Amino acid sequence: MSRLLFVTLLLLMQLRAAVTIDLSQDAIANAQTILVTLYADANEPRIDRLYVAFDGKRWPFYRNPFRKGRSFYALVPASFYAKPGVRKLVVVTVERGRKHYYAFNTEVYAGAYKVEKLHVAPSRAKISSKNRKRISAETKEAMRIYRTSTPKLYIKAPLALPLQSRITSAFGNRRLFNGVLKSYHSGTDFHAPVGTPIYAVAAGKVVLAKDRFFAGNSVIIDHGQGIYTCYYHLSRIKVKPGTWVKKGTLVGLAGATGRVTGPHLHYSVRVNGVQVDPVAFTETFNTLFSKER
Numbered sequence: 001m002s003r004l005l006f007v008t009l010l011l012l013m014q015l016r017a018a019v020t021i022d023l024s025q026d027a028i029a030n031a032q033t034i035l036v037t038l039y040a041d042a043n044e045p046r047i048d049r050l051y052v053a054f055d056g057k058r059w060p061f062y063r064n065p066f067r068k069g070r071s072f073y074a075l076v077p078a079s080f081y082a083k084p085g086v087r088k089l090v091v092v093t094v095e096r097g098r099k100h101y102y103a104f105n106t107e108v109y110a111g112a113y114k115v116e117k118l119h120v121a122p123s124r125a126k127i128s129s130k131n132r133k134r135i136s137a138e139t140k141e142a143m144r145i146y147r148t149s150t151p152k153l154y155i156k157a158p159l160a161l162p163l164q165s166r167i168t169s170a171f172g173n174r175r176l177f178n179g180v181l182k183s184y185h186s187g188t189d190f191h192a193p194v195g196t197p198i199y200a201v202a203a204g205k206v207v208l209a210k211d212r213f214f215a216g217n218s219v220i221i222d223h224g225q226g227i228y229t230c231y232y233h234l235s236r237i238k239v240k241p242g243t244w245v246k247k248g249t250l251v252g253l254a255g256a257t258g259r260v261t262g263p264h265l266h267y268s269v270r271v272n273g274v275q276v277d278p279v280a281f282t283e284t285f286n287t288l289f290s291k292e293r
């Protein structure tokens with residue numbers, strides 16, 4: 001072997017060893033999230049830019065605030081409508097103007113989501129043109145919120161759930177309203193009689209606190225870096241838009257406002273604009289706090 005080739009190989013081996021990348025899972029159901037962590041050794045040249053390429057999109061890396069040194073993390077959600085199949089997840093780093101690619105084989109499989117039949121009052125099932133306008137404005141407002149990604153992460157501790165209760169309707173159930181298929185269940189429903197206290201799952205800023213057609217009294221919290229949590233059908237809202245909350249702050253009381261069949265808490269999570277399974281996301285995100293990462 002020539003000396004030059006030997007030196008090149010040695011350098012390549014060093015480059016490989018200097019960046020450690022870890023995936024929380026290499027197979028996820030649709031609407032689940034892969035957590036990618038990256039640690040760059042101090043000897044590694046400065047990483048000027050890095051991102052994940054997955055499913056035809058780029059997903060941002062952020063500095064991991066829970067680890068010392070050059071640690072980064074990225075949340076890569078698959079949408080509920082993601083087609084099952086094998087996909088390459090590629091971590092791209094740019095060092096001194098040169099791109100480096102780290103490819104992983106991942107799979108999105110079809111989640112075991114159920115079909116649910118629901119009956120609601122015809123006035124709520126059949127939507128008047130006035131209400132259609134209202135719904136459209138509310139959807140636009142929410143989408144504007146979810147498209148915004150605050151660079152700072154406000155989360156300081158592992159995510160909690162908004163209350164300790166049993167799940168009455170899981171995320172992802174396909175729903176037949178009065179016999180008509182209407183999309184899927186975009187959150188997790190918890191058993192919660194009217195008046196049950198509902199708490200913020202982590203620190204953040206309240207970005208929406210108002211009554212809406214489907215969701216009723218709603219609170220949305222921005223946790224930074226593209227993470228939002230939503231608390232719906234509240235009987236009373238206890239926070240105002242712009243309020244900073246801590247993990248465990250009372251955000252409202254459970255109720256039966258909006259389009260519901262009875263009192264409960266509908267809890268949902270958005271990650272980088274994508275609606276994900278809140279319970280699965282909580283588990284995945286919280287691995288950021290485990291020692292191995």
Ligand SMILES: [Zn+2]
Pocket residue numbers: 169185186187188189265266267
């Ligand atoms: Zn729900």
